[in-house]
Every structure is written in C-alpha cells, then in structure tokens.
Amino acid sequence: MTARRILIIDDEADVREIAKVSLEITRQWEVTTAASGDEGVILASTHHPDAILLDVVMPKTDGLATLIKLSENMDTRHIPVILLTATIRLATQQTFVAAGARAVLVKPFDPGLLGGQIEAVLGWQ
Structure with missing residues (x-):
C-alpha cells in the first residue's frame, strides 16, 4: 500500500x-505543510493530497474561506478536509460541515492519536 499524503494548513x-512529525512517525504518511490558506490551496492543487488538515483561525484567509x-x-474539491480548531461551538461546526468539511478536531490534539x-x-481503517 502506498503511503497516504496529507497536507496540513x-x-x-x-x-x-x-x-507533521506525529503523522510521519505513527503512520509513515507523507506530510506537506502550508503556513496560510492561500499557500494551502496552491499546494493542494499541485500535490493532490489524500486529505487536508485545516486550521480554522488564521490571518487573511481563514479556514472557512x-x-x-x-x-x-475542480482539482481539489474531492479532497477530504478535516478542520482543526481550538474553539468549539456547535453552530460553527455545522457551518463548516455545510461548507464541506468531513470533521472538526479540537486543538490541542494528542499527537499520538x-x-x-x-x-x-x-x-x-
């Protein structure tokens, strides 16, 4: 089986x-990172990851945008996106799911899990 490719924004x-280190060590996945939403969109369309971990609160282009x-x-719409957020509000989570997010994970996360x-x-699995 080929290694999964993950993009972290x-x-x-x-x-x-x-x-990145957690996923490389625990799952041997190939992990690419982006420091902004705009950079992430470019990397997603060129690297074609299997999934994207996306922070919600970022300057300029936030997670929802x-x-x-x-x-x-068209190049990225099929890639599943999981949001990372430190704020948990049900209304916000529903907005993200409506916009296409697969799930919302809470920060701080446990790197081992x-x-x-x-x-x-x-x-x-």
Missing part, C-alpha cells in the same frame, strides 16, 4: 511541525 509553525476555495476548485482520528473520520 496552519499558521502556527509549532502546530504544523507537531502534526480556504475550505470554500478548495471546494470551488491524531493519525487514528484521521483514519476513523475518513474510513481508512
């Missing part, structure tokens, strides 16, 4: 690095 360098751009792009959470959400 988060403006916080430490969050990107922790998630990025999710909408990804869903409007992150790969399993992604697999469970996407049915990759």
